[in-house]
Amino acid sequence: MLKRHSVLLFLVPVGIFFGILAGAFYSLIYDLPQINSLKQFKPSSVTTVFSSDNQILTRFYIEKRFPVSINKIPETLINALLTIEDRNFYSHWGINFKAIIRAIIHDIKAGKFKQGASTLTQQLAKTLFLTSEKSIVRKIKEAILALQIERRYTKDEILELYLNLIYLGSGAYGVEAASQTYFGKSVEDITLAQAALIAGLPKAPSVYSPIKNPDLAKKRRDIVLTQMLAAKKITPEEYNLTKSQKVILPSQKENQNQAGYFIEYIKAVLKKQFTLQDTYSKGFNIHTTLNLDLQSAANKSVLKRMTQLEIRMKKKGLDTSKVECALIAIDVKTGGILSMVGGKDFNKSVFNRAVQAQRQPGSAFKPLVYATAINQGFSQNDKLLDAPLSYHLDNNRTWQVNNFSKTYLGEITLRKALALSKNTPIVRLIEKIGTAKVIAFTKNAGVSSKLHANLSLALGTSEVTLIELTSSYIPFANMGIKVEPFSIQRITNSDSRIIFQTAVKKQSVMSRQNAAIMADMLKSVILEGTGKKAAVIQKDIAGKTGTTDNYKDALFVGFSPDIAVGVWVGNDDSTTLGKYETGAKAALPIWIDYMKHFLSNKSYQYFDIPDGTKMVYMDPNTGEISKTQTSHSIKALIKTKDLL
Template sequence: MPRSRTITGVFLVLTAAACGAIAGGVLVMIQDLPQIRSLESFAPSAITRIYAADNTLLAELYREKRDPVPLSKIPMDLKKAVITAEDRQFYDHTGIDVKGILRALVHDLLAGGFVQGASTISQQLAKTLFLSPEKTITRKLREALLSVQLERRYTKDEIIELYLNQIYLGSGAYGVASAARIFFGKAVSDLDLAECAMIAAMPKAPSAYSPLVHPELAVKRRNIVLNQMLATAIISKNRYQAAVEKPFVAVKNPRISPAPYFVDHVKKILEAEIGPARLYTGGLSIHTTLSPQLQTAAETALAHGIAALVDRRKNSPDLTGIPQGALIAMDVRSGEILAMCGGNDYAASHFNRATQSLRQPGSAFKPIVYAHAIEQGFHQASLVLDAPVAYPGEKPGDFWQPENFSLTYAGEITLRKALADSKNIPAVRLIEKLGVPGVMAFARELGISSQLSPYLSLALGTSEVTLMELTNAYTVFPNQGIYVTPICIADVLDADHQSIWHSKQEKRIALSRENAAIMCDMLEGVIAEGTGKAARSLPGPVAGKTGTTNKYKDALFVGFSSTIAAGVWVGCDDFTTIGPQETGARAALPIWTEFMQTALTSRAGEYFDLPEGMVKVKIDPDTGKKAPEDGAGVVALFRRENAPED
């Protein structure tokens, strides 16, 4: 008898110790649990959307494709289908399903491991929000404790709403709203019974039951859920029959970004300004300046131009480079970027040649030199010598001899003719008179921020710049001499539709209004009388300048109307030639002209600004003298005090 009492006593002591250890472990576990009250400030990551100027969706940004919606916008069929498939006792238990746990425990013991789950919706939510996915007894206990706390603190509807917005449903979809968009191409509120059942079938195995990956298996699993709903009298026999007979048709997800280079540019700016975390998880609405109509026109024109170039290169098998191109367009007054093509094949290369590529602009830089000359007192009829010249090089005995593209020289000619015909020698002589530092400083005023080389060859566009900054510099001419920083973002709204960021613009007078008008007139002359003649078919006043670099490595045309400026670059990323005689007029100007044909239709151009005190005089482009009214000549704009009188 004493021996029996001893054994009983030892058993009781051990049992008490075990219970104490378990209780202590549970107490430690409870103290170590995440704070449930943090859910009150919990905001699941949401999709950020980028919109064009007309509110067309350009892109969606996210780390998890999640689009939170209130329970009121979720169909009752979907709510009931999920509860049927995942937790039929949801409205009856207090966070854990004891019968389910015992049933699962028997299966697990028989199988010798974790084979059957018994997680309620509350437990699944607790695991998703607070715990790691490993299958251990400790994790299951923590999950159960957390689910009980959730049930005590929140209503059933609050829990199911958070669950439906948080659960992963395969194919990158987090939450039922995202799943509705990805799988069915519609808002969650528009789902029918069959679609609701298919989404409800996914939480158990999102990858296996995704209709985009395994459509037949997804339909089979959907029908099981529908059968469960019928068996529990949630749906009628007629509704069940109609739903199970409905085939699944995969939606073709549209190309989210019709302007991928532009979207990348927007993302780059906002990553620096508001940070990647907020950008990709904050559910922001980013309203941009892009015109979808002009973007389409830009992409079409660039594709046509590059295709024509590729066709011309077929007879030159020695050309190894791959032709590329870029186009950027902006509003001359607001600085808003209206269209941007950073290349002709985004899938092949994400490198943005409109904003990132530094290339020599060739003669497209000359207007900056001429504008500075006009600002310093020169006028269109001023004469400059077009004759061979040599300058001493950096080493003794070295000489630099610039040449005209045509290798012909005209002697003394007017600034207007020198620019229209894109003469190199007059541009070099002009920068020599003006001083290279002065031209460099003036280029900075026009927004050229890339490093410029302090040599006379700067006049010929030998310093590399981006297409965006060069095009932006040209906007000063039709904008009455006012420089405006280019912008691509109009406003950024948070999830509560409050503005949190917008572009900050710099505006300054870079050129007098009168001299800006003269530059517009001179650059009109390039199209009317010079290398840009191919654009004469365009309606309304347009102006611009061609650019070609040595060995035809780069071809450019930058021009404008009174409302819009656009720049086009064509070349190869490896700096090889694009082909013989592929000048700016041949390779880039046709692209610009095709684009502007659409731009001028949608944005009717007016005449260029004509300030008071300015007069138009017909002159001889060679001598600069006033031409007879009935004789040959060109009409040029002057300040009244500079106008030729004889």
């Protein structure tokens, strides 16, 4: 009986001890994550944005990562990493008992939790499932997870996950991102020296980043090389040769700086299609419409011409701190945005004046009035009166319509009135056809900004954006067909499957004949009018200057058979650019530079001359048509029915 009582006294505390131990173990594993789905796990990866000529514009990411297969990771990098981080990786079960005992002894001597003794599998478990808290509990959980991972997955699968997940400094996650960040190349192409440098980063990525601390990065690299030599992973010759090499970082490309306004623009477009999480973490490839060569040409011209303008302004004693510029170029067949400049310097001002700023277009609005008239049956050889004009307004006010030149020519054709940008004829014209019809056509052509139904609308007093104004000229170059501007061609996912593709949106807003006549009338601006400077291009081009009161805004919007380009120059605070800083002087030179570059490698193309129209000799003053060319005649496109 006494013996039995003694056994019970022994078993009860033992049972209690093991119960407590089991409870403690259960509490440790109760909230551990399930690792069964690790094979389906896809880490956050980088979304890459490409130009239309397939150059990288920028990358979007939450974590800068480019997942790669272990087959693409060089053996030198794997050897370097395992040598410095986990030499027994291919032989242990996920934890290294010798290393743990050694770390415990070291921690006891140090009097605090200092050495980790984590295998790569434990590091992977911590990265995927746990925090960086330094505690015994976290280490036990880490070990349990490591054992589970090793039981379910092969060593190569574990290593591939680790190499794609590990943070390696300077915003780079995974070995491919590190290779591109530090060496400007794929991990497949790195040298032994570069592999050793990457392998040395996991211990303290921010400290050993070659961007932040190149000297420390080299010291750490050399430690890795020394360990590799000791482990006979490299020869003494390889060691000596590699150790003598300096750490060299590649020069950073500046494509993002070249297209900063465009990149911000497509971010806004993407927000309408995808969540921020998807855009920045799913590894999309975004193929845009922007042509980087044309964008570079636009940037160079803006820098050159704005510098010249600022010099002129300073000579007049004007403040240049607010002077800005915008350019937009659109493919007239598709609507693809080829170039976008939203200001002089994206780093100083992210406000995009090409798409966000609403400014008065001045005389650059006039073609939309003439187009409405042509749609209503007017011909370009019809005549308008160019003479002093005034209107009595409410409260005994008077609106005096003046020409910029302060001179008047009497009766002149629509063509000449447009070419010379006369004000009095077009105000008389809009009075005849009605503001409602002009607004209806302009809205149909692509302008969505509010337009005020008064006669001064003909002079461009209603504010619009540059992208609206430029796109409204597209029907003149495109057989009467409007196309909606867009910036993203298609988006593919990490499996190269198309998940989004832009469909070209077209709409006919005027007949092919009327569009051809408008293109011909706008050619007169360059051949015979305010845009003569552009004649230096010597190709089929057309466009219109625009200048607002007191030289606050200077514009030129024009096109060829392929492209429509709009340029605006002005001060952000709407103060004057200075006397005589017209559209022809301040904006047109940028347009000429850009169009010269665009057309330089293109064969000569002509504007459309459709059936039902005929090129004739016409007197621009009287509108009279002659069978042969005279000293006063010019060539003009007329509908054949108007010749009867």
